[in-house]
Amino acid sequence: MNYQIRQQDKFKFIEEGEGETLLLLHGLFGAMSNFQDLVEYFRRTHKVVVPILPLFDLDIFHTTVSGLEKYVQRFIEARGYTNIHLLGNSLGGHVALIHILKHPEKIRTLTLTGSSGLFENGMGDSYPKRGDYEYIKTKTQLTFYDPAVADKTLVDEVFEITNNRIKVIKIIALAKSAIRSNLGEELNNIKQPTLLIWGNNDTITPPFVGREFNRLIPNSELYFIDKCGHAPMMEVPAEFNVILNQFLGKMKGPAN
Numbered sequence: 001m002n003y004q005i006r007q008q009d010k011f012k013f014i015e016e017g018e019g020e021t022l023l024l025l026h027g028l029f030g031a032m033s034n035f036q037d038l039v040e041y042f043r044r045t046h047k048v049v050v051p052i053l054p055l056f057d058l059d060i061f062h063t064t065v066s067g068l069e070k071y072v073q074r075f076i077e078a079r080g081y082t083n084i085h086l087l088g089n090s091l092g093g094h095v096a097l098i099h100i101l102k103h104p105e106k107i108r109t110l111t112l113t114g115s116s117g118l119f120e121n122g123m124g125d126s127y128p129k130r131g132d133y134e135y136i137k138t139k140t141q142l143t144f145y146d147p148a149v150a151d152k153t154l155v156d157e158v159f160e161i162t163n164n165r166i167k168v169i170k171i172i173a174l175a176k177s178a179i180r181s182n183l184g185e186e187l188n189n190i191k192q193p194t195l196l197i198w199g200n201n202d203t204i205t206p207p208f209v210g211r212e213f214n215r216l217i218p219n220s221e222l223y224f225i226d227k228c229g230h231a232p233m234m235e236v237p238a239e240f241n242v243i244l245n246q247f248l249g250k251m252k253g254p255a256n
Contacts, residue, residue: 003032003039005052011075013051017043020108021081022248024050025072027090027114027231028174029140029158034089037237038244046085046248051075053092056161056170063170064177065091069098076106085248087111089231090120090204091174097183100190109251111195111244114205114230117183118212133159144229145201187216194220195247197240199228221247 003014014032022042024035032039032050039048051072058067072095076084086107088096093115100107136159141147161167194217198210207224214222223243225232232240 008078011051011078013049013075014039016048017046019046020083020085022046022048022085022087023076023081024048025086025088025092025095026050026053027088027092028055028171029143029161030089030092030231031157034231034234038233038241041237041241041245042248045245049079049081053095055174056167058170060169060173063173065094065098065174065181066177068095068174069102072099073103076103082106083108085109085111085251087113087244088115089113089233091116091178093117094178094181094183097187097190098181100192101183101186104190104192107192109193109195109248110190111197111247112213113197113232113240114199114202115209115213116178116205117181118205118216119209120178120205131163136162142203142229143231144235145199145227146229146235149229149231149235184212184216187213188218190217191219193247193251195244196220196222197232197243198222198224199230199232199235200224200226201228202230204230 093112094117141150
């Protein structure tokens with residue numbers, strides 16, 4: 001994805017296209033490349049924004065889901081975005097949930113895919129094993145229904161992260177923070193239209209998690225995609241984009 005990385009103050013991000021703002025939040029091992037097909041599809045109709053979340057740059061005290069949310073809030077304020085269609089995958093969905101609960105006023109819609117915030121399986125109690133490439137490869141493949149999606153480039157990225165002691169400490173801190181931050185009792189406060197897109201073969205946030213989000217978020221609709229794991233926008237981008245496009249198409253026009 002050869003998009004220009006912009007910088008404003010300490011914020012790094014990409015911003016492509018014109019129209020209503022579609023703000024994308026990646027997960028714990030995610031990056032802007034996770035949204036490549038989504039950005040390419042929606043830049044024709046929306047201003048697509050992907051901030052680089054400071055997963056490894058916050059001090060350890062603020063290396064939490066709430067710390068990331070505060071970063072997103074400062075980013076939105078700095079850029080002056082309004083009427084935002086907010087989308088998050090995995091940990092990014094969790095950050096989006098905390099943001100919409102704290103600062104609902106600028107959020108038009110919410111989309112979650114494989115989001116934490118209720119329940120998630122981690123990479124395992126023994127994770128991460130530094131220096132064990134095959135172990136990291138196997139764990140990365142478990143993110144997807146089709147293990148081939150975890151190509152060498154992706155596995156190499158995860159391996160590099162897990163081979164860095166400081167980054168491992170930050171990953172563990174974020175993962176523990178996500179587990180502690182269960183939002184079940186607050187989700188009924190979300191008033192914005194919410195789209196839930198879930199992989200039927202997601203082993204990290206299994207299908208019952210999507211159903212529970214659907215039950216707890218009042219104005220939500222849930223779609224399952226077969227032969228799909230934890231990152232539908234990467235594994236089945238065409239189907240994902242059609243579902244999201246139909247949802248956003250219903251929201252065109254002035255905000256209420």
